[in-house]
Amino acid sequence: MQQRKDEILAKKAKLAELKRQREQRAKEFTASRQSIGDGSELVAPIPSRANNRADLDNLISSLVGDSRPSSAGPREPSSPAQRGSRPTSVVSAGQLSGDQSEIPSPGHEKSAPAPSLQTLSIAPLTTVYDFPASPKAEIITYSKGVQTSDVYEPQRARAKGFSDSEDDGAVSPSKSPRKKRLSRREKEREEELRQNLRREIEEELKAIQNHDVSAAETNGRANFPSRLLTNEELNAVTSSIDFQGFVDRSTKVIERALEQEYDILADYAVDGLGAVDDDELGASTGRRGRRVKEVAQFWDERWSKKRMISDLNFSPKFPELVLASYTKNPSAPHDPDGLIQVWNLHMHERPEYVFHAQSDILTARFSPFHPNFIIGGCYSGQVLLWDTRAKSAPVQKTPLTGSGHTHPIYSIDIVGTQNANNIISCSTDGVVCGWSVDMLSQPQEYLELQTPQPAKSEEMAPTCIAFPQSDPTYFLAGTEEGSIHPCHRYDRAGAKAGVDTRISYRGHAAPVMSLDFHPARGKIDLGDLVLSSSLDWSVKLWKARPPAAAAGSAAAGSAGAGGGPGGAGGGDGGGGVGAHVAAQPLMEIGREDLVYDARWSPVKPGVFALVDGAGALEIWDLTVEVEVPVAKTKPSARGTLGGGASSSNSSYMAQSLNKCSWEPHEGKRIAVGGLEGVVSVFEVGAELGGVEGTKQEEWAEVKKMVTRLDQVMGNGGGEHGR
Amino acid sequence: MAQTTPDDTLALLTRLSQKPGVQSTLVLSRDTGAIVRTSGLTSNSISANPNSTQPSSSEDSTELLSNGAGRQATGIHSAEDVARLVYHFVGAAGSMIHELDESDEAKLVRVRTKKNELVIVPDAKFLLVVIHETPPA
Numbered sequence: 001m002q003q004r005k006d007e008i009l010a011k012k013a014k015l016a017e018l019k020r021q022r023e024q025r026a027k028e029f030t031a032s033r034q035s036i037g038d039g040s041e042l043v044a045p046i047p048s049r050a051n052n053r054a055d056l057d058n059l060i061s062s063l064v065g066d067s068r069p070s071s072a073g074p075r076e077p078s079s080p081a082q083r084g085s086r087p088t089s090v091v092s093a094g095q096l097s098g099d100q101s102e103i104p105s106p107g108h109e110k111s112a113p114a115p116s117l118q119t120l121s122i123a124p125l126t127t128v129y130d131f132p133a134s135p136k137a138e139i140i141t142y143s144k145g146v147q148t149s150d151v152y153e154p155q156r157a158r159a160k161g162f163s164d165s166e167d168d169g170a171v172s173p174s175k176s177p178r179k180k181r182l183s184r185r186e187k188e189r190e191e192e193l194r195q196n197l198r199r200e201i202e203e204e205l206k207a208i209q210n211h212d213v214s215a216a217e218t219n220g221r222a223n224f225p226s227r228l229l230t231n232e233e234l235n236a237v238t239s240s241i242d243f244q245g246f247v248d249r250s251t252k253v254i255e256r257a258l259e260q261e262y263d264i265l266a267d268y269a270v271d272g273l274g275a276v277d278d279d280e281l282g283a284s285t286g287r288r289g290r291r292v293k294e295v296a297q298f299w300d301e302r303w304s305k306k307r308m309i310s311d312l313n314f315s316p317k318f319p320e321l322v323l324a325s326y327t328k329n330p331s332a333p334h335d336p337d338g339l340i341q342v343w344n345l346h347m348h349e350r351p352e353y354v355f356h357a358q359s360d361i362l363t364a365r366f367s368p369f370h371p372n373f374i375i376g377g378c379y380s381g382q383v384l385l386w387d388t389r390a391k392s393a394p395v396q397k398t399p400l401t402g403s404g405h406t407h408p409i410y411s412i413d414i415v416g417t418q419n420a421n422n423i424i425s426c427s428t429d430g431v432v433c434g435w436s437v438d439m440l441s442q443p444q445e446y447l448e449l450q451t452p453q454p455a456k457s458e459e460m461a462p463t464c465i466a467f468p469q470s471d472p473t474y475f476l477a478g479t480e481e482g483s484i485h486p487c488h489r490y491d492r493a494g495a496k497a498g499v500d501t502r503i504s505y506r507g508h509a510a511p512v513m514s515l516d517f518h519p520a521r522g523k524i525d526l527g528d529l530v531l532s533s534s535l536d537w538s539v540k541l542w543k544a545r546p547p548a549a550a551a552g553s554a555a556a557g558s559a560g561a562g563g564g565p566g567g568a569g570g571g572d573g574g575g576g577v578g579a580h581v582a583a584q585p586l587m588e589i590g591r592e593d594l595v596y597d598a599r600w601s602p603v604k605p606g607v608f609a610l611v612d613g614a615g616a617l618e619i620w621d622l623t624v625e626v627e628v629p630v631a632k633t634k635p636s637a638r639g640t641l642g643g644g645a646s647s648s649n650s651s652y653m654a655q656s657l658n659k660c661s662w663e664p665h666e667g668k669r670i671a672v673g674g675l676e677g678v679v680s681v682f683e684v685g686a687e688l689g690g691v692e693g694t695k696q697e698e699w700a701e702v703k704k705m706v707t708r709l710d711q712v713m714g715n716g717g718g719e720h721g722r
Numbered sequence: 723m724a725q726t727t728p729d730d731t732l733a734l735l736t737r738l739s740q741k742p743g744v745q746s747t748l749v750l751s752r753d754t755g756a757i758v759r760t761s762g763l764t765s766n767s768i769s770a771n772p773n774s775t776q777p778s779s780s781e782d783s784t785e786l787l788s789n790g791a792g793r794q795a796t797g798i799h800s801a802e803d804v805a806r807l808v809y810h811f812v813g814a815a816g817s818m819i820h821e822l823d824e825s826d827e828a829k830l831v832r833v834r835t836k837k838n839e840l841v842i843v844p845d846a847k848f849l850l851v852v853i854h855e856t857p858p859a
Contacts, residue, residue, distance in 0.1 A: 229756055237751070237758055239728040242847050247731045247749070250843035250850040251738050253830060257841050258741060258854060265834055265856075302733075350737070 289687035292631045298343040298679040309673030311363045312661040317371035320345040324679045325364035355386040377409030398440045411464045415472035430460040452501035466515035469527045478512025503581040510536035514597045522699040533598035540585035586709040603667035605702040615655030623701045635680035748851040755809040763801035
C-alpha cells in the first residue's frame with residue numbers, strides 16, 4: 001500500500017512537471033502557429049508542409065525534444081504500440097501538429113495512449129478516490145497514470161468499453177479527422193466518465209458521512225432505550241464499591257471546585273464597584289496587622305453533632321488540612337464513640353476524611369514524619385493509627401492489655417527523626433509508653449511516672465506532656481495537681497529514667513491543661529520557654545532548666561553551674577543530691593476564665609494563642625504587651641460565618657473552647673474548637689503571623705525580656721524557693 | 723472514607739445537589755453513557771422507567787416535569803440531552819488528551835459559559851456532571 005502510494009506520489013510529481021511543460025509547449029506552439037499561419041486549424045498547415053518542413057521539424061524537435069526525455073521513461077512500457085503507430089501517422093505536418101496538440105494530453109496523462117486512457121478511466125474509482133479534490137485535468141491524469149489496468153481489466157464491468165476504446169485509440173492515430181472527432185468524443189466521454197466518477201465519489205462520501213451521522217445518532221439516540229437501567233441494575237450500580245468510591249472522590253473534587261471563591265473570570269473593569277472592602281471586616285477586631293478574622297467553620301450535621309472537640313492539629317504536609325478529634329455522641333449509641341474528621345480549608349461543608357474508633361479519642365495528631373498517618377489516643381487507653389489511604393477504621397492499634405495503657409490517654413506525641421521516631425503516649429495513671437509506628441502490639445518503652453517525695457501520694461496523674469524541640473529524651477509532664485515535672489525517658493548521668501526528682505515547676509493551683517515548648521525557629525534559641533495553661537484561670541511562662549543544668553545545680557549545691565539565674569533558686573533550696581527545687585514561673589498571666597489551651601505561634605517569637613472557657617480566642621504578643629491580649633475574638637455562632645450577625649443563643653457552656661492549634665508553616669491560621677463541636681479557623685494579620693513579617697529584633701526582644709524576668713525571678717526566687 | 727453504604731453515598735450526591743448555586747447533577751456510566759442518577763433535570767423517559775432518573779434532591783420529579791416549560795428558560799434541560807451532549811463532549815476531550823499524550827487522561831473538565839459552569843469529573847467507570855450558577859461576571 002505504502003509502495004503504491006509512493007508510486008502515485010512520484011507519478012503525481014512527474015505529471016505536474018509534464019503539465020507545466022505542456023503548458024509551456026502549448027504556449028510556444030500557439031505562438032509558433034500564429035507565426036506560421038493563421039493557426040486556425042491544424043489541418044491548415046498541410047499545404048505549407050513542404051515549405052516549412054524544416055521549421056516544423058525544428059519546432060517539433062524543440063517542442064518534443066525537451067518533453068521526450070522525461071516522458072520517455074514512463075511511456076516506454078505502456079506505449080510501444082503508440083510509438084509504432086506514430087511513424088505511420090506522420091503523414092503530414094498538420095497531422096503531426098494535430099498529433100502534437102493531442103499528444104500533450106496523452107503525454108501529460110502519463111503519455112499513455114488512448115487505450116490506457118480508457119483503462120485508466122476505469123481504474124479511477126480507487127485512485128481518484130484518494131484525490132477527490134484534484135481539478136479535472138488531474139483526475140484524467142490520474143486515471144491514465146494507473147498502470148495496473150491489466151490487473152483490473154478482467155474485474156471491471158467496463159472491460160468491453162475498454163476494448164472498444166482501445167480500438168478507437170489504436171485507430172485514431174492513423175486518421176487524423178477521425179482522431180479529431182474521436183478526441184472530441186473521447187473528451188466527451190471522459191467528461192461523462194469524470195462526471196460519473198464525481199457523482200459516485202460524492203455519493204460515496206455522502207454515504208460515509210450519512211453513515212457517521214447515523215452512527216452518531218444511533219449512539220446518541222438509539223442508545224437511549226438501552227440506557228434505561230432497570231431497578232435492579234440501578235441498585236447494583238449504586239451499591240457497587242466502584243460507584244461509591246467514585247462518588248466519594250468526584251463529589252469532593254466538585255465541592256472543592258465550587259468552594260473556590262475566587263472567580264478566575266472576574267472582570268475588574270466591569271464590576272469594580274461591587275467589590276467588598278476587605279479591610280472593613282478586619283477593622284472590627286483591631287488594627288489591620290493585628291486583626292483576627294474567621295475564615296472557616298467546619299461542622300458536619302451527621303458526625304459533629306453532640307460531640308465535643310478534644311484535639312486539633314494541622315497537617316504538617318498539607319497546610320489546608322486540619323484534623324479534629326471528637327468525643328462520643330451520647331445520643332447515638334450506634335455510632336462509633338471515637339471520631340476524627342480531617343477538614344480541608346477548601347471544602348467547608350464536609351470532611352475530607354472521617355476516621356472512627358471504638359472509644360472516645362482524646363488526642364490526635366498527624367505524624368510529622370509520614371503525611372498519611374494520623375495517631376490518636378483513646379479514653380480506653382489504646383493508641384490508634386489511621387492511614388488516610390485506608391478506610392475509616394484504624395489500621396493499627398495497641399491491645400487492651402496490661403502491657404500498655406489502661407487509663408485514658410490525654411497526651412500523645414511523635415518524637416525523633418524521619419528514620420527513627422517513636423510515638424510517646426501518656427495516660428492519666430502516670431504510664432508513659434514509647435511505641436514504634438510499625439508495631440503497636442507492644443510498647444518499646446514503658447515508664448511509670450511517680451510524684452517525687454515528699455508528696456501525699458506517689459501516684460501521679462499527668463494531663464499533658466510536652467517535648468522540647470531539641471531533645472527527644474526529655475519532656476515535661478503537667479499534672480492534675482498543678483505541678484509540672486521534668487521527666488527523662490532513659491537513665492542518664494545523675495538521673496534515673498522517670499520523673500526528675502530534683503526540680504519541679506510549681507505555680508498552678510489546678511490541673512495543667514496544656515504545655516507547650518517554644519518552637520525555636522529563630523537565630524536566638526528560645527527553645528527553653530514553656531507555656532502552660534491551667535484551670536486556675538492563668539497562663540504561665542516558664543524557663544525550663546536544661547536537664548544537664550538541673551542535674552548540675554542539684555549536684556553542685558549552690559554553685560549554680562550553667563543554670564545561671566536558675567542556679568540561685570537551686571542554691572537556696574538545694575543542698576545535695578535529692579534536694580528538691582521548685583522553680584517559679586517567669587511570668588503569670590491571669591485570665592478571667594479557665595484556660596484550656598495555650599500555644600506558641602510557630603513563626604512569631606513573642607506570639608501565642610490561648611482559648612478559654614468563655615469561648616474566647618486570645619492572641620498575645622509578649623513583645624508588644626504582657627498585660628492584655630493584642631487581639632481577642634470569639635467564633636461566630638455556627639452557620640453565621642459570613643452572615644455577620646453573631647448570635648449568642650447557645651448556652652454559656654457550649655461556647656467553651658477546648659483546643660487551639662496553629663498552622664505550623666506560615667503561622668497565619670489558627671484553628672479552635674470546643675464543646676460545640678465546631679472547628680473554627682481564624683486568620684491572623686501580618687503582625688501576628690506569616691513568615692515574611694517577622695523581624696530579627698523580635699527574637700532579641702523576647703530574649704531580653706526573658707533574661708530580665710529571669711533575673712527578677714532569680715532575685716526573688718529565694719523567698720519562694722521550696 | 724466512612725461512606726460505605728449506598729445510602730451514605732447517595733446522601734453525598736443529594737447534599738451536592740442541594741448546595742447553593744448547584745442547578746443539576748448527573749451521574750453517567752462511562753462506558754455506555756447510561757444515566758445512573760440525576761437531579762434538577764427533567765427526563766423524557768420518566769414515565770417509561772421512573773427509577774432510571776430519580777431526582778436526588780428532595781424535589782419531586784413530577785414537580786420538575788410540571789415546571790418543565792418554565793424551567794427551559796432557566797437553563798434546565800432534559801437529562802437525556804445533557805447526558806448525550808456531555809458524554810460525547812467528554813469523549814472528544816478524552817480523545818484529544820489521549821492523542822496529545824497516550825498515557826494521559828482527562829481528570830476534570832470545567833466549562834464556563836455566560837450563564838453557568840459545568841464541572842465534569844470523568845473517572846474510570848463513571849462520570850459526574852454538576853451544572854452550577856457562577857457569580858455574575
